[in-house]
Amino acid sequence: DVKVTQSSRYLVKRTGEKVFLECVQDMDHENMFWYRQDPGLGLRLIYFSYDVKMKEKGDIPEGYSVSREKKERFSLILESASTNQTSMYLCASSPQRVGAKNIQYFGAGTRLSVL
Amino acid sequence: AQKVTQAQTEISVVEKEDVTLDCVYETRDTTYYLFWYKQPPSGELVFLIRRNSFDEQNEISGRYSWNFQKSTSSFNFTITASQVVDSAVYFCALSEARSNFGNEKLTFGTGTRLTIIP
DSSP, X not given: OOOEEESOSEEEEOTTOOEEEEEEXXXXXXXXXXXXXXXXXXXXXXXXXXXXXXXXXXXXXXXXXXEEXXXXXXXXXXXXXXXXXXXXXXXXXXXXXXXXXXXXXXOOOEEEEEO | OOEXXXXXXXXXXXXXXXXXXXXXXXXXXSSEEEEEEEEOTTOOOEEEEEEETTOOOOEEETTEEEEEEGGGTEEEEEESSOOGGGOEEEEXXXXXXXXXXXXXXXXXXOOEEEEEEO
């Protein structure tokens, strides 16, 4: 079974803090994604990565950055957390190979509260 | 631009009733994939099904069935004889199918929260 692990289920931070959300997958997937989920808005893509040290902006990258130093790990960074970044953050991974089906596998999410 | 609309925000049904979750999509691509995911209270999205745009056959898996109609740009999901364990948020999603390497992003709908009342 594919396992995508997010380091924290719940996180409380203060405005202005630098926040790291970690995601690790154990299936040797090339693609990794970060989403945020908000009521009434569904899942929105923040950043994604197709390879180590590569990153691409998603639909809502403002206020976020990412790091992918190793294939299995994809970190989301909030440089200076703000209250409007209070949300559920979901990490996903998918394989990149001939015949791959675009199926993404998700972690359990990190619920971040910024006070 | 791609768009997925799930007009039903919340649905409640009594256990053993059938329920249909609607999904309407917009895309300019001629080939694309459609997906359904389930998000139980634990939070993790669980993949349920993927459908190619060129395959309009309906699919049944146990109590679940999916009705894909290109003419109306819809990909509806029906649960037959619902159970309490079906309570979750369900997301419909869409992706391009330009490569064969699985690189395309997913565009998600806003989700439908389904509550099964015992």
